[in-house]
Amino acid sequence: MKFIYQTWWKVLAVVIILYTLIAGFLLGVPVMPILHETIRNTYFHVPMWIAMFTVFTISVFYSIKYLQTGKEEYDLIAVESTNTGIFFFVLGLITGMMWAKYTWGEFWSNDPKQNSAAIAFLLYCAYAVLRNSIDEEQKRAKISAIYNIFAFPIMIVLIMVLPRMTDSLHPGNGGNPAFGRLDMDNRMRIVLYPAFIAWSLIAVWIATLRYRIRLIENKRNSIN
Amino acid sequence: MKRSIALLIFLLSFVTAFAQQPQAVEMADALRSSGKIYVVIATIVIIFIGLAIYLFTIDRRLKKIEKEK
Secondary structure, rough: OOOOOHHHHHHHHHHHHHHHHHHHHHOOOOOOOOOOOHHHHHHHHHHHHHHHHHHHHHHHHHHHHHHHHHOOOHHHHHHHHHHHHHHHHHHHHHEEEEEHHHHHOOOOOOOHHHHHHHHHHHHHHHHHHHHHOOEEEEHHHHHHHHHHHHHHHHHHHHHHHHHHHHHOOOOOOOOOOOOOOOOOOOOHHHHHHHHHHHHHHHHHHHHHHHHHHHHHHHHHOOOO | OOOHHHHHHHHHHHHHOOOOOOOOOOOOOOHHHOOOOHHHHHHHHHHHHHHHHHHHHHHHHHHHHHHHO
């Protein structure tokens, strides 16, 4: 856990994101009809989701560990990772809606990917509501850990599996190329993959900051 | 035999089909050639550095509080 107090990976994440901001606009991109320059949105919209997946994975991992050990810190990690994940979820949805307006024609076209992502978002909002409804700490931690363990695979299926099985406008779903050989090249990949790592690290950083605040509040409120 | 020739000729009718015109896709080459793209980059870099400084200050305040405790 010493990792969360160190600075090097935070500086690294900031530097890599600055690189993606600059290279993302200066480097060349594939020229595609309908997309035009918005293809550069890939460098920002997709990493929001990757960061969300990273932080939700950490959350469910610590939910499982809480159920195994009962250590209260694990529950705090789980809840703060989920809160950060919800924040990146919202960013991903909003950036996606804006991109859709100028490429698909509407902010919300009831596309299977959009609808599924909205349902998964409600699923995780329900986690937050559930936590708020239980006062006793151990009961709250146990019940929300169990809920988290169910919510995570359902979210994965809703966002990654279901849209691929039906017609969708979203890249990678419904028969569209998933930014592969046809519409992505290595000039984009050298910006995209570092962006995945850097934004995931930023999400982890925000989650660790929230967790550390929780730890202090916890210590302050505890009797011993 | 006549049917095969007719089929072949009808199959070759694709040569007259030109539904998709090769069109130029407009990109932001004007912004790039005029150097104004650097304004865009400077804007987002400033915004992001501001957010990063904010996160770093929160991190430092937390470290101070944790050290006292």
